[in-house]
Amino acid sequence: MSTEIYIPTNLQEAIRYYSNEARCLEILIAMRWPDGIVTCPRCQGTDTTFMSKNSRWQCNTKGCRKQFSVKVGTYMEDSALGLDKWLMAMWLIANCKNGISSCEIARDLGITQKSAWFVLHRVRLSFGDAMPADFQGTVEADETYIGGLEKNKHASKRTLGTQGRNLKTKTAVFGILQRGDGDSASKATAMVVSNTGGKELKGRIRKHVQSGSEVYTDQWVGYKGLTSECVHKFVDHAMEYVRDNVSTNGIENFWSLLKRMIRGTYIQVSPWHLERYVGEQTFRFNERKANDAGRFLQTVAGVGGKRLTYKQLTTLAWSQEA
Numbered sequence: 166m167s168t169e170i171y172i173p174t175n176l177q178e179a180i181r182y183y184s185n186e187a188r189c190l191e192i193l194i195a196m197r198w199p200d201g202i203v204t205c206p207r208c209q210g211t212d213t214t215f216m217s218k219n220s221r222w223q224c225n226t227k228g229c230r231k232q233f234s235v236k237v238g239t240y241m242e243d244s245a246l247g248l249d250k251w252l253m254a255m256w257l258i259a260n261c262k263n264g265i266s267s268c269e270i271a272r273d274l275g276i277t278q279k280s281a282w283f284v285l286h287r288v289r290l291s292f293g294d295a296m297p298a299d300f301q302g303t304v305e306a307d308e309t310y311i312g313g314l315e316k317n318k319h320a321s322k323r324t325l326g327t328q329g330r331n332l333k334t335k336t337a338v339f340g341i342l343q344r345g346d347g348d349s350a351s352k353a354t355a356m357v358v359s360n361t362g363g364k365e366l367k368g369r370i371r372k373h374v375q376s377g378s379e380v381y382t383d384q385w386v387g388y389k390g391l392t393s394e395c396v397h398k399f400v401d402h403a404m405e406y407v408r409d410n411v412s413t414n415g416i417e418n419f420w421s422l423l424k425r426m427i428r429g430t431y432i433q434v435s436p437w438h439l440e441r442y443v444g445e446q447t448f449r450f451n452e453r454k455a456n457d458a459g460r461f462l463q464t465v466a467g468v469g470g471k472r473l474t475y476k477q478l479t480t481l482a483w484s485q486e487a
């Protein structure tokens with residue numbers, strides 16, 4: 166069943182194209198089962214029969230014989246929302262430069278803000294699959310802090326001594342960026358970390374950066390002692406920002422994109438959900454050379470094998486996220 170399938174090239178066309186359920190099914194089948202063999206999500210059996218009257222498959226494996234829709238075994242499972250709305254949510258979040266708030270998605274899709282918020286968090290699970298894990302060559306590493314700016318809070322809500330590197334009101338995010346060269350663009354990964362001590366940061370660098378790479382950081386004490394496995398060079402930001410080729414300007418540009426997205430679109434994000442927002446911006450950064458159709462396909466490809474229930478999302482912490 167490896168026939169070529171058509172992919173819309175812009176939003177207007179995508180809305181029109183996926184208003185047809187058969188086309189929604191076609192793209193989801195193609196991305197979930199690229200070899201064309203529909204597999205039962207419960208028993209992994211491959212003997213199935215498609216029933217066009219209700220768009221479900223019958224599993225023919227003895228002892229299973231369950232029916233399933235294309236949503237079963239994906240983060241769309243248990244959602245009453247139509248496939249067209251799911252696909253449009255994927256298109257929008259993958260392609261809006263600064264992200265898209267649940268208010269906007271709610272308006273665009275004609276759903277409540279609460280369900281839009283839930284849909285967006287589930288679609289973000291797709292981006293984890295696209296996160297690069299291996300870095301080599303010239304690499305920058307840096308950490309940043311995300312959270313409400315203390316100076317903007319009412320005096321009674323401020324915590325004393327919390328500007329800059331402080332984890333009482335902010336969440337630490339660590340990032341690695343591999344510089345581009347003639348053939349390839351720079352790429353990055355970023356993750357929420359519990360602290361910015363040497364053990365944590367150097368552990369992440371060892372995990373993701375091939376030994377022998379050249380690693381550039383700032384003068385933060387957490388990076389001291391890296392030289393045993395890589396060529397570590399740092400710039401002391403109290404003195405200079407670039408020395409020869411050594412700087413963290415690439416990863417700092419990445420942080421400013423992340424912060425612009427959070428401040429401009431999501432206004433306020435809860436620390437419990439920050440990892441998914443970081444994943445969203447990382448995806449957008451790494452796929453910046455792709456076109457809308459390419460980013461959309463990547464997002465649809467990540468739909469399978471993940472669950473996130475509303476209860477899981479909200480028992481973590483209720484937040485005022487946009």
Ligand SMILES: [Zn+2]
Nearest residue numbers: 205208224229
């Ligand atoms: Zn089965």
